[in-house]
Amino acid sequence: MQRIAITDLAAKTVRELKTKHGVLIFHQSGGCCDGSSPMLLEKDDIYLDESDVLLGRIEGIDFYMNKDQYEYWKHTHLTIDITEGRGASFSLEIPLGKRFITRSRLLTEEERKFFGDN
Amino acid sequence: MSYSKPKFKKTYGNFINGKFVDPVGGEYFENRSPIDNSLIAKYPRSQKEDVEMALDAANAAKESWGNTPAAERAALLYKVADIIEENLEEFALVETCDNGKAIRETLNADVPLSVDHWRYFAACIRAEEGTATELDANTLSMNIKEPLGVVGQIIPWNFPLLMLSWKLPPALATGNCVVLKPAEQTPASATLLMEKIADVFPPGVVNVIHGFGPEAGKPLASSSKLSKVAFTGETTTGQLIMQYASKNLNPVTMELGGKSPNIFFNSVMDADDDYLDKAIEGAVLFAFNQGEVCTCPSRMLVQEKIYDKFMERVVRRTKAIVQDNPYDTKTMMGAQASNDQYEKIKSYLDIGKEEGAKVLCGGEANKLDGDLANGFYIKPTILEGHNKMRVFQEEIFGPVVCVTKFKDEKEAIEIANDTLYGLGAGVWTRDAHQLYQIPRAIKAGRVWVNCYHAYPAHAPFGGYKKSGFGRENHLMMLNYYRQTKNMLISYDKKKLGFF
Numbered sequence: 001m002q003r004i005a006i007t008d009l010a011a012k013t014v015r016e017l018k019t020k021h022g023v024l025i026f027h028q029s030g031g032c033c034d035g036s037s038p039m040l041l042e043k044d045d046i047y048l049d050e051s052d053v054l055l056g057r058i059e060g061i062d063f064y065m066n067k068d069q070y071e072y073w074k075h076t077h078l079t080i081d082i083t084e085g086r087g088a089s090f091s092l093e094i095p096l097g098k099r100f101i102t103r104s105r106l107l108t109e110e111e112r113k114f115f116g117d118n
Numbered sequence: 119m120s121y122s123k124p125k126f127k128k129t130y131g132n133f134i135n136g137k138f139v140d141p142v143g144g145e146y147f148e149n150r151s152p153i154d155n156s157l158i159a160k161y162p163r164s165q166k167e168d169v170e171m172a173l174d175a176a177n178a179a180k181e182s183w184g185n186t187p188a189a190e191r192a193a194l195l196y197k198v199a200d201i202i203e204e205n206l207e208e209f210a211l212v213e214t215c216d217n218g219k220a221i222r223e224t225l226n227a228d229v230p231l232s233v234d235h236w237r238y239f240a241a242c243i244r245a246e247e248g249t250a251t252e253l254d255a256n257t258l259s260m261n262i263k264e265p266l267g268v269v270g271q272i273i274p275w276n277f278p279l280l281m282l283s284w285k286l287p288p289a290l291a292t293g294n295c296v297v298l299k300p301a302e303q304t305p306a307s308a309t310l311l312m313e314k315i316a317d318v319f320p321p322g323v324v325n326v327i328h329g330f331g332p333e334a335g336k337p338l339a340s341s342s343k344l345s346k347v348a349f350t351g352e353t354t355t356g357q358l359i360m361q362y363a364s365k366n367l368n369p370v371t372m373e374l375g376g377k378s379p380n381i382f383f384n385s386v387m388d389a390d391d392d393y394l395d396k397a398i399e400g401a402v403l404f405a406f407n408q409g410e411v412c413t414c415p416s417r418m419l420v421q422e423k424i425y426d427k428f429m430e431r432v433v434r435r436t437k438a439i440v441q442d443n444p445y446d447t448k449t450m451m452g453a454q455a456s457n458d459q460y461e462k463i464k465s466y467l468d469i470g471k472e473e474g475a476k477v478l479c480g481g482e483a484n485k486l487d488g489d490l491a492n493g494f495y496i497k498p499t500i501l502e503g504h505n506k507m508r509v510f511q512e513e514i515f516g517p518v519v520c521v522t523k524f525k526d527e528k529e530a531i532e533i534a535n536d537t538l539y540g541l542g543a544g545v546w547t548r549d550a551h552q553l554y555q556i557p558r559a560i561k562a563g564r565v566w567v568n569c570y571h572a573y574p575a576h577a578p579f580g581g582y583k584k585s586g587f588g589r590e591n592h593l594m595m596l597n598y599y600r601q602t603k604n605m606l607i608s609y610d611k612k613k614l615g616f617f
Contacts, residue, residue, distance in 0.1 A: 072508065086303050
């Protein structure tokens with residue numbers, strides 16, 4: 001059980017991009033413009049430390065979020081989906097004319113117990 | 119009055135070294151209008167080679183431009199302002215077509231404000247000067263401001279021409295050469311500007327490259343041929359750009375958005391007068407530019423005693439917003455800038471409702487008729503809830519405001535500061551003490567007091583906390599694009615006596 005999932009359609013694009021770019025990483029962004037969207041990056045591109053929280057692994061890729069942001073998000077379950085669109089960030093799917101988006105729902109009672117959340 | 123879609127060429131190039139050039143790889147991307155999803159034109163899908171070409175042109179031009187007298191540089195900035203002003207309607211139309219915002223806003227805000235920013239920095243560079251201090255009778259310390267060299271600027275899609283006009287003029291006024299990358303959603307107005315001003319600056323001083331973030335934005339931001347990067351966008355890309363800058367030991371400025379509180383105290387409703395009318399409009403300004411503003415007043419905090427009556431008026435005013443064809447001057451709110459934004463906003467409406475937020479109005483997409491049925495329209499939305507909900511904490515970048523109550527000043531400040539961000543805030547009160555004390559207690563770079571969404575060139579703008587650092591606009595911005603050369607001059611003929 002984990003806090004994050006991915007749709008089949010998004011997973012398909014992730015697989016394509018893995019073939020092209022190698023080892024990847026998801027990082028949930030916040031803020032302006034393309035903020036609040038997940039970013040798919042080459043793994044070595046972003047510096048991670050204890051200020052980042054690992055939410056889980058989807059399609060073989062680790063999904064991270066900044067700890068401060070996680071505090072406001074942790075009562076929700078995230079599903080990474082994909083849509084037609086044109087982002088303006090360094091996320092790797094953008095040249096394909098697609099954009100990952102984060103869909104959310106509240107954690108179920110069972111999930112809350114599992115994660116030990118109040 | 120209603121306008122129609124402006125005419126475009128089929129394809130455009132990058133603007134490098136004073137002329138339009140095709141991308142090296144020969145690839146283009148389609149740019150579509152969010153109004154009806156129709157094709158605007160094709161723009162270069164630039165790669166590293168194109169970016170390098172622009173950087174080389176800028177580096178070749180920097181010595182000469184940096185040594186050009188301020189009077190001459192200022193004169194050219196004034197010229198750009200005049201050109202934008204003479205073509206105001208054309209710029210407004212192109213901007214509306216590309217971004218989806220109502221023509222009423224581009225005609226009266228985006229374009230005139232852009233003109234003013236060019237003029238403001240043209241004036242600044244003439245009026246300010248360096249400093250000199252006599253440290254002792256024989257020693258003079260002289261501070262001369264020097265340009266950084268070549269600056270990279272990555273600008274967003276919510277106010278394409280205005281954000282360009284916030285960033286370019288101060289960099290050029292201070293003698294820097296620039297490689298600017300517009301957002302890939304909105305390349306049109308930057309291209310139109312380069313067409314109009316192609317001959318104004320010496321070749322290489324201004325360069326505009328188009329393309330996608332991972333292919334063109336990243337090689338620009340990480341280049342060792344730059345002396346600075348200025349970025350407006352979101353936090354993950356902000357972090358990446360800072361990492362790249364750290365490798366080059368370059369300075370950066372970051373403007374990364376917010377979740378701005380707009381606070382209404384009881385005294386707002388002491389009388390039913392012009393001031394109350396203004397305050398209600400101030401609350402509804404969350405819908406300005408379809409909510410696609412980094413300082414969108416997206417959290418509304420209303421004091422308990424007036425909550426019901428005030429919100430009734432705010433909801434009524436929000437429902438009166440005309441959302442229709444953006445080319446019509448009667449339209450108040452247009453389309454969201456792209457499909458992915460549209461989908462993201464809808465996903466936030468879903469999680470907001472699931473978390474128990476009550477929809478006071480809107481809460482869904484708006485399906486318009488005819489060609490507009492293919493566009494990306496969201497109804498102006500007011501959600502009632504509490505500050506721990508995700509819709510209160512994350513930048514939705516859409517016409518969505520989340521409203522909650524507070525008891526007293528202490529609670530208002532607590533809620534206002536309970537956010538990762540600190541870009542903007544609004545305080546509305548008739549109480550003279552609150553007018554000063556509440557803004558001082560809010561951790562944000564810009565607090566509007568009894569007003570909102572004013573962006574004069576003469577007032578500094580920028581964030582606290584995760585909203586970034588550095589400032590834009592205002593005279594102080596000149597120093598974000600300069601080095602200080604200190605000349606320490608001795609007029610003493612006597613030696614130190616050490617050796």
